[in-house]
Amino acid sequence: DTAVSQTPKYLVTQMGNDKSIKCEQNLGHDTMYWYKQDSKKFLKIMFSYNNKELIINETVPNRFSPKSPDKAHLNLHINSLELGDSAVYFCASSPAEGFGSPLHFGNGTRLTVT
């Protein structure tokens, strides 16, 4: 059973399109995250939700909008995609918000914008 699953695994789309990435965790964790990993493998946090409430919102263009319908799901919607959005996006979860609880990652969604 996959603990943190995200779909799709690959996403190829054209500039200007709108796309969504879905994430679900079956670990019963309260906190979920979106991270972006660039081509140099830098991993940067984008958003954090604790029990459906937005906790961390890094300096991310407002074209990116997370949505958490319940604490087991955190989806990422991206409007007006740009070339620079190409990256691997990881969803993660942890049992508690803050103070460095270990993260459980999904296997990533490789987004390619052409």
Next chain:
Amino acid sequence: SQQGEEDPQALSIQEGENATMNCSYKTSINNLQWYRQNSGRGLVHLILIRSNEREKHSGRLRVTLDTSKKSSSLLITASRAADTASYFCARSSNTGKLIFGQGTTLQVKP
């Protein structure tokens, strides 16, 4: 940069040898964590060391932490081809965010 610095960026060794990766950071931490990322996969948590701990072991992994030097190291003993992956350190600050380093790519040749 808030991100930690990892050294070396790439490491290639023979199976059976030990691999040492280092991580430095600039601000105070609650804890420091190490993760492994296999190609095309998500990161997997390996070990967490708290700011008041100096050394921690898990199987073939040994992590040390020197808060005076703001540095940590990950030692993998008796490496195997399956250890080939990227290894990341991540520091937990008082804000609760995990800040990741850029990783060390380890290749273990059979």
